[in-house]
Amino acid sequence: MSEPLLQVTNLQKLFPIKKGLFRSTVGHVRAVDGVSFSVRAGETFGLVGESGCGKSTTGRSLLRLIEPTGGDIIFAGQDVRKMSRQNLRALRRQMQIVFQDPYASLNPRYTIKQTLEEPLLIHRLGHSSREREKRIEQLMETVGLSPSRMHRYPHEFSGGQRQRIGIARALAVSPQVIVADEPVSALDVSVQSQVLNLFDDLQKEFHIAYIFIAHDLSVVKHISDRIGVMYLGKMVELADADDLYHEPLHPYSQALLSAVPVPDPDAKRDRIILQGDLPSPANPPSGCYFHPRCKDAMDVCRLKAPDWQEVKPGHFTACHLYGHAKGGA
Ligand code: SF4
Numbered sequence: 001m002s003e004p005l006l007q008v009t010n011l012q013k014l015f016p017i018k019k020g021l022f023r024s025t026v027g028h029v030r031a032v033d034g035v036s037f038s039v040r041a042g043e044t045f046g047l048v049g050e051s052g053c054g055k056s057t058t059g060r061s062l063l064r065l066i067e068p069t070g071g072d073i074i075f076a077g078q079d080v081r082k083m084s085r086q087n088l089r090a091l092r093r094q095m096q097i098v099f100q101d102p103y104a105s106l107n108p109r110y111t112i113k114q115t116l117e118e119p120l121l122i123h124r125l126g127h128s129s130r131e132r133e134k135r136i137e138q139l140m141e142t143v144g145l146s147p148s149r150m151h152r153y154p155h156e157f158s159g160g161q162r163q164r165i166g167i168a169r170a171l172a173v174s175p176q177v178i179v180a181d182e183p184v185s186a187l188d189v190s191v192q193s194q195v196l197n198l199f200d201d202l203q204k205e206f207h208i209a210y211i212f213i214a215h216d217l218s219v220v221k222h223i224s225d226r227i228g229v230m231y232l233g234k235m236v237e238l239a240d241a242d243d244l245y246h247e248p249l250h251p252y253s254q255a256l257l258s259a260v261p262v263p264d265p266d267a268k269r270d271r272i273i274l275q276g277d278l279p280s281p282a283n284p285p286s287g288c289y290f291h292p293r294c295k296d297a298m299d300v301c302r303l304k305a306p307d308w309q310e311v312k313p314g315h316f317t318a319c320h321l322y323g324h325a326k327g328g329a
Contacts, residue, residue, distance in 0.1 A: 003040075004038035004039060004040050005039055005040055005041045005075065005076060005176060005177065005209055006038060006039040006062070006073070006074070006075050006076075006177060006209070006211075007038045007072070007073075007074040008035065008036055008037050008038065008058075008062065008071070008072070008073055008074075009036045009071055009072040009073075009074075010034050010035070010036055010070065010071040010072065011032055011034070011035045011036070011058060011061060011068055011070070011071035011072075011073065012030075012032055012033060012034060012035075012068060012069045012070035012071050013031045013032040013054070013057050013058075013061055013066060013068050013069050014028040014029065014030055014031070014069045015028065015029040015031055016028055016029075017029060017282055027282060027283075028282070029280075029281050029282045030232075030233045030281050030282075030284065031054045031057045031233055031281055032054040032057050032058050032061060032068070032233050033054070033232075033233035033234050033281075034071070034234060034235075035054070035058055035071075035228075035230070035233075035234065035235050036071075036235065036308075037228050037235065037238060039177065039209050039211060040209065041176065041207065041209055042203065042207040042208070042209055043209050043210075043225045043226070044203065044209070044210040044212055044223050044224045044225050044226075045209070045210070045211050045212070045224065045225070045226050045227075045228065046212045046213075046214065046220035046221070046223065046224030046226070046227040046228070046241065047059070047211060047212065047213045047214075047220075047227075047228050047230060048213075048214055048215065048216075048217050048220050048227060048228070048229055048230070048256065049215065049229060049230035049231055049256075050215055050231075050278050051215050052278055052281070053230040053231055053232060053233065053278070054230055054232070054233040054234075054281070055213045055215075055230050056181050056182070056213060058213075058230070059097070059179040059181050059211055059213050060097070060179075060181070061073070062075075062080070062095065062179060062211070063091070063092060063095050063097055063179065064080065064081075064083075064088060064091075065097070068081060075091065075094065075095065075177075076094070076176070078091070089122075089123075092173075093123050093173045093174075093175065094175055094176045094177065095175055095176070095177045095178075095179065096169075096170035096171075096173065096175040096177070096178050096179070097170065097178070097179045097180075097181060098163075098166050098167055098170050098178060098179070098180045098181065098183045099166065099181055099183075100181055100182035100183065100185055100186055101186050102154075102159060102162035102163040102165065102166045102186065103154060103155075103159070103162055105166055106154040106162060106165060106166065107154075108153065108154055108155060109153075110153075110154075111150065111151050111152060111153055112136075112140070112145075112149065112150045112151070112152060112153075112154070112157075112165055113133070113136055113150040113151060115154075115165060115169055116135075116136045116139055116140075116150075116165075116168055116169055116172055117132050117136060118169075119169060119172045119173050120132050120135060120136075120172055120173075123173050125172070125173065133150075135172070136150055136172075137150070139168040139171055139172055140168060142168065142171065142202070142205075143164040143165070143167050143168045143171070143198060143202075144164060144198065145161060145164055145165070145168070158191075159186065159187050159188070159191065160187055160188075160191035160194060160195060163183060163184070163186075163187060163195050164195070164198065166183075167183075167195075167198065167199070167202070171202065171206070174206070175208060176208065176209060177208065177209045177210070177211065178208055178209075178210050178211075179210075179211045179213070180199065180210055180211065180212045180213065181213045182213055182214055182215065183195065183199070183212075184196060184214075184219060185214065185215065185216065185219075192219070196219070196222065196223055199212075199223060200223060210223070212224060217256045217257060217259070217260050218260040218261065220241075221241055221245055221260065224241045225240065225241060226238065226239065226240055226241060226314075227239065227240075227241050227244045229244070229250065229252065229253045229256065231252050231289060231290055232278065232279060232281055232284055232289040232290075233281050233284075233289075234289060234318065235308070235316075235318070236250045236252055236253065236290065236317060236318050236319070237249060237250040237252075237253045237315075237316065237317040237318075238315075238316045238317075239314065239315040239316065240314060240315070243312070243314070243315050244257075244315075245257065247315075249311055249315065249317040249319065249321075249322065250290075250317045250318070250319050251272075251290065251294045251295060251296050251319065251321075252274075252290050252293075252294070253317075254272060255272040255273075255274050255295075258270060258271045258272040259271065272295065274293050275292075275293050276292060276293050279292065285302075286302055286303065287300070287301050287302045287303050287304050287305055288301040288302075288304075288305060288306050288318075288319070288320065289305075296321060298320060300320050301320055304320070305318075306318045306319050306320045309322065
């Protein structure tokens, strides 16, 4: 098996809670609380969980768009957390991000040509304006847009087309990894599959690794090789997409999966309705963070946080239902 391109170990992001006249720190929101995973070249790693579980903060921390509080991020053998500004710029050529809202992430005053030219200028790609224009034409064709529209503005495009522009902007610098942060959740269902197919085609053509973030497991399931499930800042399960789909171990993953429609009516799953709301990460429950909502909770779950363990080869979870096995990431 090839070495991971990206290795994330025990990633942490705490946001201080400030109160009073002097804005003193009275506590922390544990937005990302000890998350570990790896991504290989050309692989899609899906990251799922309810909104507020820390998956977007994780994605942004990888590029240091948000500064992590702790843990290690090793990309292609380099320590991302120790990178200088200059090295960080080089990193952002290798690791790009596509945001959820394609309208908010595009500058409304920039034409598509200006939008796509910006990363080429920042990273000094293309020596002349003609060379850059050629690259922009090529990028627009690659994402299924007519280059004749490069002088138009974002508002002249549909939501799906705007997301294609966001993808073209990420592709402009030929990255090895794209963090796709809920890239289809703002789009109509009819357009979602087209954009997912585009991600798939681009991966085949350019061998890009994706960290694909979504709250909807049905979106992530189709595109991912492996999936990590997050709950309240922690990874609770990580497995091959097929394993997770056919045999989810963690009660939270089971609940998420029970909401995914199945094409075969005979294979219908019973829907597990999660009780209560997601607790606040500023004041998480004791023991296993999921215990107040878990249908299988036992006494030990309130008292002790479960260890992260490899229950089957490559299939990890943190849950007291499984006997203690050798842990790993
Ligand atoms: Fe449920 Fe206990 Fe497992 Fe947590 S550790 S998911 S509460 S069974």
